[in-house]
Amino acid sequence: MTTENPAALGAAFLSAAPARRPTIVLVHGAFADATSWQPVIERLQADGYTVIAPANPLRGLRHDAAHLAARLAAVEGPVVLAGHSYGGAVITEAAASTPNVHALVYVAAFMPDAGEVLGELSERFPGSHLVPALTPVTVPGTDATEAVDLYIEADRFPDVFAHDVPHETARTLATVQRPVSATAFGDAPTAAPWRHLPTWALIATEDRGIAPDLQRFQADRAGAHRVEVPSSHLPLHSHPDAVADLIRSAAGHRRADRERRPDTRTGEGTPG
Helix, strand or coil: CCCHHHHHHHHHHHHHCCCCCCCCEEEEECCCCCHHHHHHHHHHHCCCCCCCCCCCCCCCCHHHHHHHHHHHCCCCCCCEEEEEEEEHHHHHHCCCCCEEEEEEEEEECCCCCCCCHHHHHCCCCCCCCHCCCCCCEEEEEEHEEEEEEECCCCHHHHHCCCCCCCHHHHHHHHCCCCEEEEHHHHHCCCCHHHHHHHHHHHHECCCCCCCHHCCCCCCHHCEEEEECCCCCCCCHHHHHHHHHHHHHHHHHCHHHHCCCCCCCCCEEEEEE
């Protein structure tokens, strides 16, 4: 009679067991809500993924990231975290404090470094039509102070945000847009988890909201797996298959298998 080694049997079982499928969390950007992800959500759910698209408060980077981090903490198991537009900055800050995030996906998004102010980052490369299209609205703030919300002028929304989306859809999106607090563009993240997490980026080459050259610069700096799509700022609607494919790629990547990635500031590897 032979006696099996329980430790060896356990190791063999774990190595043979399939990796747990991650939950996909999709974070919308400014001037939008979670329904902006609808075409992508439909494709991922059809593949059997669990998808969560939480509301992004759009009240400032720290505030928004804290809300997202709390939502992520309630998710069991690994998470693939994707952000569109300003949502990219929010996932950057939130992922730094959320250990169950195993991969990051940036879709026509900001991908700031630690301490990098969003407004200054957006001006690093030409090509954005956003700032001249913004309308400020004074609103009540906290402690009886005034605050400023920013909207995109409705008649300029298609040109800036969605020039390759059907006109009726773009007009509806302009009508239901949610404002972002002006303070968001003066905020900076405290960390850059894309330096050590596997990262994917979709570059929208016809984007008039975030300059395509800025998107390329960020993706190259992060060492991201990247694809380029001839899209407006809203590939979620104009190229949902490409967006869903990129997220599937991130979801299929095993965190434990990733290689040591170089720190682009020091040239030294960072542990996986």
